[in-house]
Amino acid sequence: MKPRLGAAFLRLFTAQASWNYERLIGVGTGFAAEPLLRPLRADDDARYRAALGRATRYFNSHPYLTGVGVGALARAECDGAPPEQIERLRSALAGPLGSIGDRLVWAGWVPTLSALTLAAVAWGAGLRAVAAFLIVYNAGHLALRWWGLSAGWSRGARVAGALQAPWIRRAGEILGPVTALALGFALPLVAVWSGEAFRGWARITLAIAAAVTFGLLRWRPDVLSGLRLGLVLVVVALIAGIVWR
Amino acid sequence: MLGVFAWGTVVGLDLVSLPQMMLARPLVAGAGAGLLLGDVAAGLRMGVLFELFQFDILPVGATRYPEYGPATVVAVAAAQVFAIPFGVGLATVVGLFTAMLGGLSLQVHRRINTRAATVAAPALDAGDRGALVRLHLGGLGRDLVRGAAVTAAGLALAVLTREFVVPALSHRGERLLSVAATGAALAAGAAGTLRIVGRGPGLRWLALGLTGGIVAAWLV
Numbered sequence: 001m002k003p004r005l006g007a008a009f010l011r012l013f014t015a016q017a018s019w020n021y022e023r024l025i026g027v028g029t030g031f032a033a034e035p036l037l038r039p040l041r042a043d044d045d046a047r048y049r050a051a052l053g054r055a056t057r058y059f060n061s062h063p064y065l066t067g068v069g070v071g072a073l074a075r076a077e078c079d080g081a082p083p084e085q086i087e088r089l090r091s092a093l094a095g096p097l098g099s100i101g102d103r104l105v106w107a108g109w110v111p112t113l114s115a116l117t118l119a120a121v122a123w124g125a126g127l128r129a130v131a132a133f134l135i136v137y138n139a140g141h142l143a144l145r146w147w148g149l150s151a152g153w154s155r156g157a158r159v160a161g162a163l164q165a166p167w168i169r170r171a172g173e174i175l176g177p178v179t180a181l182a183l184g185f186a187l188p189l190v191a192v193w194s195g196e197a198f199r200g201w202a203r204i205t206l207a208i209a210a211a212v213t214f215g216l217l218r219w220r221p222d223v224l225s226g227l228r229l230g231l232v233l234v235v236v237a238l239i240a241g242i243v244w245r
Numbered sequence: 246m247l248g249v250f251a252w253g254t255v256v257g258l259d260l261v262s263l264p265q266m267m268l269a270r271p272l273v274a275g276a277g278a279g280l281l282l283g284d285v286a287a288g289l290r291m292g293v294l295f296e297l298f299q300f301d302i303l304p305v306g307a308t309r310y311p312e313y314g315p316a317t318v319v320a321v322a323a324a325q326v327f328a329i330p331f332g333v334g335l336a337t338v339v340g341l342f343t344a345m346l347g348g349l350s351l352q353v354h355r356r357i358n359t360r361a362a363t364v365a366a367p368a369l370d371a372g373d374r375g376a377l378v379r380l381h382l383g384g385l386g387r388d389l390v391r392g393a394a395v396t397a398a399g400l401a402l403a404v405l406t407r408e409f410v411v412p413a414l415s416h417r418g419e420r421l422l423s424v425a426a427t428g429a430a431l432a433a434g435a436a437g438t439l440r441i442v443g444r445g446p447g448l449r450w451l452a453l454g455l456t457g458g459i460v461a462a463w464l465v
Contacts, residue, residue, distance in 0.1 A: 013263055013264040013265065014262060014263045014264075014381065014385055016261045016262055016265070017261075017262040017263060017381055017382075017384040017385035017388060018358050018361075018362065018380055018381045018383070018384030018385075019261065019355060019358060019384070020355060020358035020359035020361070020362045020384075021355060021356070021359045022359055022362050022363060022366075023362055027362060027369070027377065027380055027381055027384075028381060030369070030377055031377060031378070031381040034374060034377065048372065049371060049372025049373070050372055051372070052372035052373075052374060052377065053369065053370045053371055053372035056369045056370075056377055057370075063265055064265075098305075102303070102305050106303055106304060106305060107303065107441055110267070110270075111300065111438075111441050114270065114272065114296060114299075114300075117272055118272070118293060118296060118297075119458070119461075121272070121289055121292075121293055122293070122465075123461075123465060126285065126289065127276055127280070127285060127289075130272055130273055130276040130289075130292075133267070133270075133272065133273065134266070134267065134268075134273060137266075137267050138266050138267070141265075141266065141267075176446075176447055176450075177446070177447065177450040178450075179441065179442070179447075180441075180442045180447040180448070180449075180450035180451040180454060181450045181451070181453060181454040181457075182454065183300075183438045183441065183442065183451060183454060184438070184450065184451040184452065184453065184454020184455040184456075184457070184458060185454040185455070185457050185458040185461070186454075186458060187434065187435060187438060187454075187455065187458055188455060188458035188459045188461070188462045189458050189461055189462050189465070190293060190297065190431070190434070191431055191462075192462040192465070193293070194293070194294070194427050194430070194431060195427070197333070197423070197427075198420075198423075198424060198427075202420055202421075202423075202424050205421070205424050205428075206424045206427055206428050206431075207428075208428075209424060209425055209428030209429070209432075210427075210428040210429075210431040210432045210435075211432075212432075213428055213429050213432030213433075214431075214432035214435050214436055216432075217301075217432055217433065217436035218436055218439070221436070221440070225301060225302075225311075226298050226300075226301030226302075226429070226430075226432070226433025226436065226437065227298065227301070227311045227341060227344060227345060227348075227433075229429060229432070229433070230298060230337075230341055230426070230429035230430070230433060231341050231342070231345070233425045233426075233428065233429045234334065234337055234338045234341060234422060234425050234426050234429065235338070236425070237334065237421050237422045237424070237425035237426075238334075238335075238338060238410070238414075238418075238422055240418065240421060241334075241414050241415065241417070241418020241419060241421045241422050242410075242413045242414055242415075242418060243418075244415065244417060244418055244421065245415045245417075245418070
């Protein structure tokens with residue numbers, strides 16, 4: 001089974017390639033689960049096809065935790081669980097896998113390491129900081145992906161217990177403050193580093209532009225985004241820069 | 246420039262499809278482009294700037310967001326192509342338009358995937374392995390083309406900007422543009438930070454971090 005688990009693990013890296021509005025990450029889930037379902041084909045091709053058909057249905061998950069669903073659903077199929085139970089398992093997993101992943105990775109692990117890297121670059125660490133970011137981030141990333149697939153495959157329909165593991169709760173509790181601390185630490189360093197290129201009127205204008213833009217972004221976050229406001233600001237500055245010779 | 250184009254394509258693919266190892270993060274994308282072009286300092290400068298813009302978005306589920314990875318690669322290349330003092334401002338203009346284009350292309354990619362999945366639905370539901378592999382790898386291939394197209398369009402925009410805008414821009418004007426770009430990035434980074442931290446106890450930790458950061462900045 002090890003080679004098939006390895007194949008499923010590698011396929012998980014492409015899980016979102018066919019992401020679509022109908023099945024979300026479902027097609028990618030089926031693609032990753034296929035090697036794990038192959039033993040069914042040797043016994044009964046109809047059962048394999050039915051299981052593969054179910055594996056590609058609607059599924060939602062954080063991409064790094066898709067392995068939990070892939071492993072659990074494939075294991076349940078191999079264990080001969082009834083289709084209704086497998087559908088219930090799919091529905092039950094979709095919500096938590098999305099919210100846990102978003103909280104731990106997108107709102108925790110990524111911004112924390114990004115902020116620390118920004119601070120390190122501002123401090124003069126240069127490329128070493130970026131290399132360290134890639135290594136540390138992906139150590140966590142790969143470990144999470146492998147844990148997810150292993151937990152799903154070993155527990156099958158009882159995978160819910162793995163999602164209640166103390167380390168997940170603890171990681172969430174720790175990452176919240178650490179992320180806030182790292183972001184807060186990085187901002188002044190980056191602001192000073194970015195402002196070093198300017199002198200006199202330019203530095204004062206930079207402070208005013210940043211403060212006004214920040215105020216606008218906080219005032220109407222529903223309408224204004226960093227990209228929209230940034231584009232408006234630079235286009236206005238571009239026109240002024242052409243006129244002001 | 247061929248290396249930059251290839252790097253932009255890889256970065257575009259990394260964001261969603263393969264392998265999501267944060268190559269698409271502006272800091273990494275910018276550093277990589279800087280290495281390729283022999284100007285690491287410019288790569289890091291643009292990387293930091295777009296990383297701050299990146300803080301403004303949380304790529305959760307089906308949300309629509311700009312794509313800052315290839316945009317950063319293009320901006321680093323643009324900064325070098327322009328070869329003017331400061332240069333950050335005009336390169337940011339090119340990068341932000343590329344980011345917007347990248348975001349739009351992601352939506353188009355998802356819509357094409359949806360159409361392909363609808364067509365393949367009967368075969369998928371019947372457990373047709375061939376149809377599943379074709380559909381999935383088709384999405385991967387389209388995303389590769391998408392990343393290449395966004396990077397190419399961004400580089401073309403950089404060339405057009407060099408031809409038509411650089412000659413019209415005064416030194417003072419470029420400095421103003423750099424100020425605006427840096428100010429917008431800092432504001433986006435600060436606003437994004439508050440969104441990530443949210444309300445409640447996180448704010449206390451943020452305040453503590455800010456204090457530490459101010460002291461560290463003063464010491465440096």
